[in-house]
Structure formats: C-alpha cells, structure tokens
Amino acid sequence: MITLRQLRYLAAVAEHGHFGRAAEDCAISQPSLSQQIAELETELGARLLDRSGRKVTLTDMGKAIVPRAQAILSAVADLSKVAAEGEPGLHSLRLGVIPTIAPFLLPAALPAIRRITGDAGFRVHEAMTHTLLDEIRDNTLDVALLALPVSEPGIETLALFEDRFFLAAPAARRMKSLIDTTDLKADELLLLDDGHCLRDQALSLCGDGTGDRREQFGATSLSTLASLVAAGLGQTLVPAMALDSLFARDKRIRIVAFRKPCPARTVGLAFRSTSSNKKAIRQLGEAITASRPRA
C-alpha cells in the first residue's frame, strides 16, 4: 500500500538528488529513507530513481510520478490548512506573472486586484512559466497569470481572454498590409530567450519551425525586441497588449495584422486544483479581464 510517507521521501530525494541529504531533510536516517523508497518502487513495480551517477536522478517513470506525488502532498497540506483555518479567502494572495504579460496588464489591473485582496499581504512576482508552475506546486505561489495552455497534474487553469499577435517590422521594409501566418519564417524572426513561452508560441506559428535557424541572440524582454525592430534589425511577433506601450508609438516600427484566423495566445490563471479559494480566483480573473487595456 502506498503511503504519504513514501511520497514525501520520494519528493525529498527528487529535490536533493541525494539520499543522505534527503534523509537529513526528512529528519530520519539514510537507510530508513532507502527502505521506504525501495518499498515504493516495489509497490509501483517500477524504478523511479537512477542511482548510477554521482547525483541521483529521476528515471522516465520517476519524471511522471514525482509531480503527481508533489501534487498529492500539496493537497494534503491544503487539507490540513482548511481544517485549521477554514476555507481561505483571497487574503495574502501571492501572484506570479510571466514577463511578457506583467508590464502590460499589471499597471491597470493592480488597483482592482488590491480592492479584492485588501492591501495586506499581497505580493507579485515575475518569472517564466515553468518557474511559476513549480512555485504553485510547492505552494510558494497561489496564482499565476500566464499564457495557456499549461498541462500539469494538480494544476488547474482558468482562461481569461485571447491576446492576438501582430507582426512588428521596420517601417522601412515593404510589407503587405495583412499577412498570413504561412508567410512567417522562423529564421526571419527576432525572438526572446529560451524559456519564454512567447518564443515557443512564435516558433510554433512558423511552418513547423524546423528549418535550421541561424544562431539568434535571444532578447530578454519585449522592450529589447522593440528597439531591435526599430533599429531595423528584423521583425518580431508582438502580443496585442504590448503594442501600445512598446511598439505602436515608434514611427520606425510598422505593425502588421494577420489575416484571419488571427494567431493569438490565451491569457489565463493557473492555480493548484486544491486551492479552494476558487471563487476568489474567479473574481481575480474578472478583475484582470475587466481592467485590461483595449478591452
């Protein structure tokens, strides 16, 4: 029979990559931990950890199991918390936002958000999608505002609205007034750094994007991309919400719309599926949607 204890130990080993360190973290001896892990692996009929290297790593099966284990442990923690404090409201909300949304949505949305949460204990934090999802899983974050879809066991999403993409090109360049996604070539686009979901979205729009892309410097922000485009170094994909503040006012940049169906990203919220303040999260979503510029 699987026990929570086993899952806790598994999560600890996954975190530390080291049996001894994990055991210390769990305040037990290393053999006890080894025994529980072995028990779990027998129970599941599969090896979860690869002990061959100097650092303990996850097997493929481990990669599938560990996030589920973490989700379960979070759910148990939530259950305890609900018992201790009742169903939580939206006080002390910890919100995470991806960098390609934060500067465009937060300024307008913050007042509305504060009206919901009350001033106390509200904290915003900017990071990329995968980081935010990790933080949601281990309960250092309550909600993340990001681009959907995300698909993680134990993490639930709420779609808010579509944010269309436009092409930003140097004004000097000859362009059609309406372009088609099939006109996009991956090697002609300026892109963000690896890890930014916007980069992946841009690439997936380009015909399969498998063309051997020449080495690109990845920009760290849309505002960098804007100045690159303005300087005539290339064109890039811009989400609608970024147009006003970064691109549309610059005479050196031409904004080109896509022929329908317009490519777009879905902006939404992600949160632990056990987080229980779902009504409050829905409110938060409405506040963000309502305060969105050019709604």
Place this chain on the structure above:
Amino acid sequence: MITLRQLRYLAAVAEHGHFGRAAEDCAISQPSLSQQIAELETELGARLLDRSGRKVTLTDMGKAIVPRAQAILSAVADLSKVAAEGEPGLHSLRLGVIPTIAPFLLPAALPAIRRITGDAGFRVHEAMTHTLLDEIRDNTLDVALLALPVSEPGIETLALFEDRFFLAAPAARRMKSLIDTTDLKADELLLLDDGHCLRDQALSLCGDGTGDRREQFGATSLSTLASLVAAGLGQTLVPAMALDSLFARDKRIRIVAFRKPCPARTVGLAFRSTSSNKKAIRQLGEAITASRPRA
C-alpha cells in the same frame, strides 16, 4: 501526521454513514476504524463526523474535508495507474453529459469523438451536474461535458464555448422583439426540475429570484418545456443549441433574443485534475467545439 489510511477510512464512513459498515468495507474491525478516525480528528483539531444521529453524518468541517480526501485518494490511485500503465491515452473514455446538452451536441459530435478515442470502450452517460462530478471524483467517469463554472477541489475545467440563452414564448403572446434580462420574472418562467443546472441559471438571471415563486411543476426535459410553451402555458429560457431541434420549428413558439449583453452559459469539460490525458481531453474539447451545430 495525516496518513492515507485515515483518509481512506474517512471516505468510507462518509460513504456508508456507518462505522461498522465502513469497517467491513475496509476489511478491518470497527474499533480499528474508529481509532483511525479519532486520530485524524485529533490531528486536524476538528470533529469531522456527527455520531449523534442513527446515521453518521458529516459536520460542516467534514463537508469541507471529505471532498479533498476523496480527491487525494483519486490522485493516489491515478499515480499507481500511471506507474502500471504509463500515461494513459484517451482509450476507454467514459464521458458524462448533462441532459440539457446531450441531445443537442452529441449527435453531431459523436463521429468526431469516436475518431479520437477509437471505437473500443467508449461510453456516454447522461446525468446531472452533481452526479457527474461525484462520478469524476471517484473515477467512474473520465470527463464530463457540462455548464461551467463548477468549483470542486481536485476537479479541473476547460471552457469550450458560450451558449446563449433565448426566451421561448407562445407565439400568441405580444412580445418586444428584443428583451432585457431585467424583464424576466422568476414566477413567469417554466423551469426544469430541481437539480438541473439550467434551472439555477434561469433563476439567477431573474432579478435575484427571491420573489415567492408559486409552486411550479418542474419539467424533466427541455422537450417537455417546449410542448408546454407551445401549448401556451408559459415562457421559458432556452439555450441556443436547443433552438433548432426543439423550439424554432414550432410555429406556436416565438423565439426572442436578449438585448446585449446576452445571458449565456459556458459549456465546458470537467475532469480530475490528475487525469493526465489532458492533451487528449483538449482534443476532445476541440472536436466538440468544432462539430457544434451553428458554430
């Protein structure tokens, strides 16, 4: 420390409303079960079960805790399953649909759905929202097609599309060509039986619906409502998807649209947040959306 064992026993007592029966179900003695429940209650610092009546019932705290416990147990079961079978595809899909959607969406969507799942082991089942959610939680159902929002710990949703409401009234009655939701009076509407989410949606549209409603016979289906309206017995709220097959062809029924913003229900999918075949579920959602009549 909370254990899965305790949660299992709690779930069993919640299900049976009886310690002895639950113990039998868990294949242990009644005192052993009592002990674990007591342990859990101490651990959580709250009484979960009310033993005063002839039947054991849940306290308020119990009502909050039990669904979370069930979600955790399902997540553990899923984890085992993933270990045993790998990440499941969308084979053997068990789909649940609410009665106010099934007849209108399924006929068109079924071919596309079967194309995804393959013919084998696909089963559809019609029930009301609360039943479907229970079935999803205890893993007798994989996905439910219903009206959002639903808000349950451990259950995740995917919004598909908006389904607008129209008013269906006897053709003889004088009506404006466009009406406003504020014109709706709860006591003038023919409604479905208690438990149908469409009933609640209709009521919530009427100015707070707290007016003392005269005793209404609740209809068991939209087709019953259609004949009542056709017979001149009253008016009712109809979702757009039901218009074609049930209402629009009947000369005795007048369909009236609402002034913007149109009231609507959101049609979507619900599934366990641990179900892991999320890509497949997304596919399913797309298939349903695409095959929707009047898309």
Place this chain on the structure above:
DNA sequence: TAAAAATACTCCATAGGTATTTTAT
C-alpha cells in the same frame, strides 16, 4: 579510495484484533 547507497539486524511505536462498556434511540 572515498562517497554514497544497499543490506543486516534490532527495537519500538502503532495499526489492528478481541472483549467489553457506554451511549442513544
């Protein structure tokens, strides 16, 4: 050879069992 996980074994905390009492209809 040095660091780290597995193995061997011992011990005790606790889940579970039986018998019985208490409680509430």
Place this chain on the structure above:
DNA sequence: ATAAAATACCTATGGAGTATTTTTA
C-alpha cells in the same frame, strides 16, 4: 432493549535506528 460507537488491552507488523557491506566514480 438494542444497535452502534467508544474504550481497554493485547498482539504483531513495519518504520526507524545503528553497524556494516557493496558499489562506482
């Protein structure tokens, strides 16, 4: 009076400890 849960007490499983061996970078 009876059904059902709580309590008392005993047993034994399994989780944790220490000491040691095996493994591999």
